[in-house]
Amino acid sequence: MIGIPFSNAIGLFDSGVGGLSVWREVARRLPHEATLYVADSLHCPYGSRPPDEIRAFSQGIARFLIERGAKLIVVACNTASAAALEALRGEFEVPIVGMEPAVKPAAGQTRTGHVGVLATAGTVAGDLFRNTSARHAAGITVHVQVGEGLVERVEAGQANTPETESLLRTYLQPMLDAGVDQIALGCTHYPFLLPAIRRIVPTSVAVIDPAAAVAQQVERVMVQAGIEAAEACVTGHRFFTSGQPEVLADMVRALTGRETRVERVKWEDGELTELRQP
Secondary structure, three states: OOOHHHOOEEEEEEOOOOOHHHHHHHHHHOOOOOEEEEEOHHHOOOOOOOHHHHHHHHHHHHHHHHHOOEEEEEEOOHHHHHHHHHHHHHHOOOOEEOOOOOHHHHHHHOOOOEEEEEEOHHHHOOHHHHHHHHHHOOOOEEEEEEOOOHHHHHHOOOOOOHHHHHHHHHHHHHHHHOOOOEEEEEOOOHHHHHHHHHHHOOOOOEEEOOHHHHHHHHHHHHHHHOOOOOOOOOOOEEEEEOOOHHHHHHHHHHHHOOOOOEEEEEEEOOEEEEOOOO
16 A cells, blocks of 8 residues: 555656666755656567557556556657557546657757657657657757667666767767757766766767656646646655566665665566565
8 A cells, every 4th residue: 555655656667777867866956746657677678579569568557557546648658658658648538748858959959950769769769759750850950879788888887987988879879970969868867977978079060868858847747737746745755676686776876875674576468466475
């Protein structure tokens, strides 16, 4: 049974720890809101999986979150947003906020007319990315790069190693050579690569992390729906993973400076269920 601090919580999910970059901004902007976070690390990364499979995972996680009191769901994963956002909004009554590659701000701020997008294969292949680019980047050259292997390095705790920096350089240098002055991060794992990215990208090039804008949208949607928490309410944060709890716990500790209990969940017949501790 979910305790009082977690009723009417904001639910967030990702294929792994990457969505914590969004969770961090939501928790910072909305300190009076409780949260539930699911990392589907068993199936990480989502980027190379078929859209139907990602939709099924997303629907199962959404049901899990709503059963535990989620009043709004944040699809804190660009690939899942591309594959499942429309299906989730058609199936569930709670508001659902997704991720969108930050092509609009990049196109609006560019001085050179060239912007870069670093994303997963699943994100750039989706209609959401194509429609966003067509709508907001008319007359702008968008240089797209799939960051193969980057999600796995973040999940392995290797975001700031020489090997990861070398891999990033192979992805970013062609964009820089093409004259981009804006680089949009199209995966929620990628903000954890920012220290390495900053060592590669000159200060004249803006790197856009959409997490803060997503947190702002969450607040806007809750106010419009009248479901925001009272400032005096008691809040808490609950974390679940279908993978190894230590991976998620280490990342939460790095972000908050506090030890956090991470609960195990398992997939069973397409549904996500809690693993009861002995």
